[in-house]
Amino acid sequence: MKETVNANTGAGNGQDRSDVFPSTHWSLVLAAGRSQAEPEMAGAALAELCQVYWAPLYGFVRSRGHTVHDAQDLTQSFFAYVLEHKIYARADRQKGRFRSFLLASLKNFLADAADRERTLKRGGAQIFLPLHEEQAREAESLFQTHSGMSNEDRLFDRSWAEALLAAALERLLADYKREGKEQLFKELRMFVAGGADSPPAYAELADRLRIAESTLRSHVTRLRARYREALRAEVRRTVDSETRVDQELRELFHVLTEM
């Protein structure tokens, strides 16, 4: 079981960085912040986390009334600001969560947005995270889905939870791809992620995949177990200790179900 956990943890959202950041990304960032050691690793770890959770931050900025383009610019500027000024070095160890840290930092950043804008115009920010068109489109779609929420913090938490679940699924897909089982993943995805179409009967699907029904059941059971591990691994990347994983999962569950 432990091997499975490590393998999943290493998938890194489809990017092969597992050898560099084998365990908790956020704890690595925190440690680097405290000791000033290995700043490149910390910065890279933070940059990767920021990519995954770009959408919730963008949604929060949008909820403050900024236009699409302004929100994109501000979100990018925020990440650049965090990385350039090593804001993570000031993270409160007691809070222990990347989510809390980012939201608090973003609020501070936005409160000073006008000054920040002037700084940017003077060429102050040199570090940029790549922003892909699809990423921006999905983030806007996520924001539109929740734009009716009146509480901006809840909007952020909910978007974060959604990004987390999606990232875990992407992580699992990357694992299956690496193992040459992408097609199997696609066929069984609905047993983990639901979907619009009703799932076929096991016998029917087994027949289509030309495998025994019992084998199919094993595949489904294994897929579900691996998703559970992928989700835990994803949460693990954003908290500073193993004990916080369940706590974070519990909180995110409440965020997603209290709607």
Place this chain on the structure above:
Amino acid sequence: MGKPLASGVGVCSMCGKPLNAKGDCLACLLRTGLEGTGIETKPAGLAFGDFEVEQHADGSWWELGHGAIGVTYRAADKVLRRRVALKVIEVPPAARGSQAVRDRFLREARAAAALRHPNVAAVFQFGTSPDATHCYYAMELVEGETLAARVRRDGPLNSKDALKIAIQIARALMAAADHDLIHRDLKPSNIMLTTESEVKVIDFGLAKAITDAGGEMDLTRGEFVGTPTFASPEQFGGGPVDARSDIYALGGTLWFALTGLAPHPGKTLDEIRERKTRDGLPVAQLIARKVPEPLVKLLRSTLAIDPGKRPASARELMEAIQSCRRKLTRRIGASSEETAFRSKAFARALTNAKACVSDPESLRALFDSAARKASAISKKPFKQNWAYLQTMLRLIRAYYRGEYVQVSDDALVWIIAALNYLVDPFDLIPDKTPFLGLVDDAHVVELVMGKTRRTLDAFMTWETAVR
């Protein structure tokens, strides 16, 4: 990707929750992700008035169906302590404050509740949520499947079976006419086929009463609510809609039953409207399925573009259908006798099964005996059914241990009857006819296979989740 709701959001076929932009269900992802963590994932109760939506063992809502305008759940009537089918419809935001819409819904709901007929799923109660965002009504819970699901699973029906269904729908329309009620959204997914092959029409009038939001504005806005495929041409034009629209929809439904296709399919509202009003009927589909001429003639008349050329009333429609049936009966010399239960051996197995369900000792004896016999008999004659047999045994074991109770008594009877028939543990079946695929009675095979397969599938899903 997802089936659109009125708001344009897709819903999950497993739990009815909205899908995200990638077509994934966050609720399902979350539930899967938290399995075995000890975190309580069972959501708080979902209730509308006196009705509480039931949940599966994994905490998901017990959804019976979902469409463009709402979700139907299996629910418990807390007052009368009975199970119902609860349809919950989101009221369009523009209609929430409208007294006209509320009055119209109440008027239709009262008329639907007054309609009592064996071929209509009775409406027990209706209401709106306190914040006026949802309307709901509780209907008789019908055990079975929709005509759409039946055709999707087993393919098109033969003329005789399709006509039997059409006659029962026409009876429902006649009863509705007595209450000045029209359905307005008749389609294969609104036709329930019970386990006893009876027809029950669901959703009379109500759904459209809410979603039409007080007029034909849906059409003028280009947002036809519901399924336009089976709607009459006049429903697209905003003209007066009367019983002849339901007759047209019945024609389309009958066409679908016979061919597995809609007469005028299309991807967009405009495309469907164009085809309905411009194109002739694709009669080649009927010819390909060898649909007899009298039935083709009946379909031509019910699907006429001009309402004046259709049967003028449900009663006239019934006469046309009966006339068609008489012609077919003469032509093929078919008997209209019910043949589903002509196998005496299976009837006996069914009787035994009924006795077993209500008596734990008999059930235990049946199980022990069947398990012994199953392990002793050669697998060869049962090659095709071996997996079914093993699953039946596992289901019954789980049932009488109290681990698996999500099976209705009715479904359990069929499972036990099938098991009984398969291994005949008490040596009660004299002819020892083997089971599925080998028994010389297509009706019995169809009934048993359909019911047992669905029940066993549900059980296997539960097994997988538990494991």
